[in-house]
Each structure stands twice: as C-alpha cells, then as structure tokens.
Amino acid sequence: MKIIASSNTRAIRRLLDRAQRRDPVVEKQVTRIVSGVRRRGDRSLQDYARRFDQVTGPLEVSRREMRSGAKQTPPAVRRAIKEAARLIRRVATKQVPKSWRATTVPGVVVEQRVLPLERVGCYVPGGRYPLPSSLLMTALPAQVAGVQEIIAACPRPEPAVLAAALEAGVSRLYRVGGAHIIAAMAYGTESIPKVEKIVGPGNAYVAAAKAHVAGDCPIDFYAGPTEIVVVAQTGHADWIAADLVAQAEHDPDARAVLLTPNRQLAEIVAKEVRTRLAPYPAARASITRHGVAVVTSTLSEAIKLSNEIAPEHVVCETEGVARRLTRAGTVFVGPYGAQAAGDYATGSNHVLPTSGAARFRGGLSASDFVRISNVQRLTRAGLQRLAPTAISLANAEGLIAHAASVATRVR
Numbered sequence: 001m002k003i004i005a006s007s008n009t010r011a012i013r014r015l016l017d018r019a020q021r022r023d024p025v026v027e028k029q030v031t032r033i034v035s036g037v038r039r040r041g042d043r044s045l046q047d048y049a050r051r052f053d054q055v056t057g058p059l060e061v062s063r064r065e066m067r068s069g070a071k072q073t074p075p076a077v078r079r080a081i082k083e084a085a086r087l088i089r090r091v092a093t094k095q096v097p098k099s100w101r102a103t104t105v106p107g108v109v110v111e112q113r114v115l116p117l118e119r120v121g122c123y124v125p126g127g128r129y130p131l132p133s134s135l136l137m138t139a140l141p142a143q144v145a146g147v148q149e150i151i152a153a154c155p156r157p158e159p160a161v162l163a164a165a166l167e168a169g170v171s172r173l174y175r176v177g178g179a180h181i182i183a184a185m186a187y188g189t190e191s192i193p194k195v196e197k198i199v200g201p202g203n204a205y206v207a208a209a210k211a212h213v214a215g216d217c218p219i220d221f222y223a224g225p226t227e228i229v230v231v232a233q234t235g236h237a238d239w240i241a242a243d244l245v246a247q248a249e250h251d252p253d254a255r256a257v258l259l260t261p262n263r264q265l266a267e268i269v270a271k272e273v274r275t276r277l278a279p280y281p282a283a284r285a286s287i288t289r290h291g292v293a294v295v296t297s298t299l300s301e302a303i304k305l306s307n308e309i310a311p312e313h314v315v316c317e318t319e320g321v322a323r324r325l326t327r328a329g330t331v332f333v334g335p336y337g338a339q340a341a342g343d344y345a346t347g348s349n350h351v352l353p354t355s356g357a358a359r360f361r362g363g364l365s366a367s368d369f370v371r372i373s374n375v376q377r378l379t380r381a382g383l384q385r386l387a388p389t390a391i392s393l394a395n396a397e398g399l400i401a402h403a404a405s406v407a408t409r410v411r
Helices: 009-016 024-040 042-053 063-072 075-095 132-145 159-168 178-187 204-213 237-248 263-276 281-290 299-309 319-324 339-344 380-396 400-410
Strands: 002-005 100-105 108-116 119-123 149-153 172-174 227-231 255-260 292-295 313-316 330-333 370-378
Touching: 002 263, 009 292, 009 299, 024 042, 024 178, 024 204, 042 178, 063 159, 075 132, 075 159, 100 380, 108 380, 119 132, 119 178, 132 149, 132 159, 149 159, 149 178, 178 204, 227 237, 227 299, 237 255, 237 263, 237 281, 237 313, 237 339, 255 263, 255 281, 255 299, 263 292, 299 319, 313 339, 319 330, 330 339, 370 380, 380 400
Parallel strands: 002 292, 119 149, 149 172, 227 255, 227 313, 255 292, 313 330
Antiparallel strands: 100 108, 108 370
C-alpha cells in the first residue's frame, strides 16, 4: 500500500481521476450483442447463453429448482437471508415517497401521486462470488415499493441465490448473465418480458450494456469498480486495515484509500494491510494497483479530499466528521462501523454509486421503483385567482396562445 503526501499534486490528481474510460473492445462486443438480441430475440439470447453461461436447457429457473436450492442452503445461511431481508424491508419501507395533496390557493389543489413501476429487472452478478445479498438488495426495495413483477437474472445461480430469490418474492429468475440478458430485459424477447427499469451491479460488459440501453430503458446508474475511503485521525489500525482489505477483495480494480493527518497511523495501517493480504489474491492485486494512504496536513483537509473523491463508501470516527462528509454513497460512523456489516446486515442498501457519482445521488432505494406525477385540480374561482399571474407570464414569454387558453375560460 503506497503512502503519499497530499502535497503530491500529481498523485492526488490520479486519485481523483476516476472518469469512466470505456474499453473499445468491450464496447464493440456489447454493441453487437445488444443489437443481436434486439433483432433476433430468443434465438440470439439462447446462442449467447450457451456460449457465455454454458446453459443448454431452459433459461428460466423453475419454482421447483428454487425450492430445491433453498433446501440445499445451510440452515444458518437461510436464517441469515431471512434476517437480512427483514432489515432491508424495514429500511425500504421508510424510503417510499408519500402521496399528498396541497391547496395552493382556494380552488386550486395539487396532488402528488406515487405509483409503483409495473415490471423491473434485477441483475445479480454470479462470476467471482455467489451474491445472494445482491439479489435481496435489488429485489426487496422493488417489492416494498409495490412492483408487481420482479424479473431477476443471475448466471449460474448457486443454492443461496435461489433461497434469496424465494425470500425476495421474485416473479421469474433466469440463469443468464452478461450483456445479452440486459438487452433481453431492456427490449423484451419471446420468453423474457420487457421491463421498465434495470438495476443491479455487474462486470464491465453488464455496465456497458446498461449504459447502451439506458436511452430506451432506464437504469439505476453506471456501476464502476467498488471503492472505500477511510477518514481517520486515530483509531484501531488493524480494524482500518481490515475494512480496506475487505473492500479490495471484491475486484482487482477496487480502490481502497486511507486519508489521515497522522503519518504514523498511515504507516501502521499500510504494514497491517500487507500482513492481511496473504490469503486474498484478489485483494492483493487491488491494493498493489490502487491501495493508497494519503497523509494530509489536517483532518479538515482529509474530509475535503474525501468529498472531492465522492466515494461509494466512507468510514469515519465521529459524528462530527460524518456531518461534514457530504458526498458519499454511504457513511459508516465510529469504530464499530464495519463497512462489511452494511454489505449484508444493517438494512441499508449496498448497491451504491461509484466513480464520483455520489456527488449527485445516493444508493439504490425503494424510491427508485416508483413514478411520481402531479394531478392538478382547478375550479372556476381558482382559475380566476391565478389568471392574472398566468396571463402576464405567458405574454412576457411571447406565448400568446398560452395566455388565450386561460383568458378564454375566465371572461
């Protein structure tokens, strides 16, 4: 793990430069795959499923298979899935926007109407690790929001994923991954219905496919490599190192960063990270390429730098620091705020913005699965009250027909 000073402007620029650089080879392949599935439907989808997912039978996982997979899942894991689901539902229930009505002037009522999407697609990665938690994190907020049909897709779903699918109440589950299933959900095929939104993390091909279809089918966000920033002045060096290594374990491109004004802490944490890396080859690759401890001049500078990074996860020591960390997908506070707890068991969602997207949005939530529209009701008296304002503004903008459409009603 490298140690650098915040005065090293070149290194800091590299740290902040996380713009999505699309791989032209990936982009070309994804364009071909998406186009093929869009034009040829199931024929193309099944070809790619055989080629990339080794699927030779039905693409859809039957309810019987789900139940069988759940039975194969160890009891402790089934209990953990059920408890995690309970907590995710509890948080998601708080996230659903509320409908309301307001009388703006006598005779004028504005209503906010909140309606669930009808059908959504949840992508669950299945490459490096089985991720039942990602199925829960994507499907349960949709369920809580009232979505009637939840389509899930996971390449080579293992028993724990099948158990999670049952717990989350998914409508249909497909044993297919990659760009081809993203295209199938976005445009529909003979066997896979078109969805209204696609959510969930994935590899470079999935991310590129989501970006490709986003103009036709909304997505949650473009997911880049996972990342963690720890802002600390003191603290347990071994606990800090444990958080950094845990996040680095996800992916060789994952980013693990410590920001501290305490050079001695940086050196101890870097040493502890090296000690912990031996059993985790994926984490070793990530730390070697992207692991860094930045020694700042003050704690305030560390906080400012964290906000400039706008990372997916931030871990900090105190409530005072947490209040000043305004750009992050999620913030963990205090020495017991283990970031991995949020991946599984706090109830907060672990599908979070990366690559600086936390500047303008937070993580996936139940609010992502509803549409909000306004209903406006005006009586004659209400329109008469508003007419001078509406007519004056319409005339000021040169939209004379707009003014006339109001004036003709109140003569």
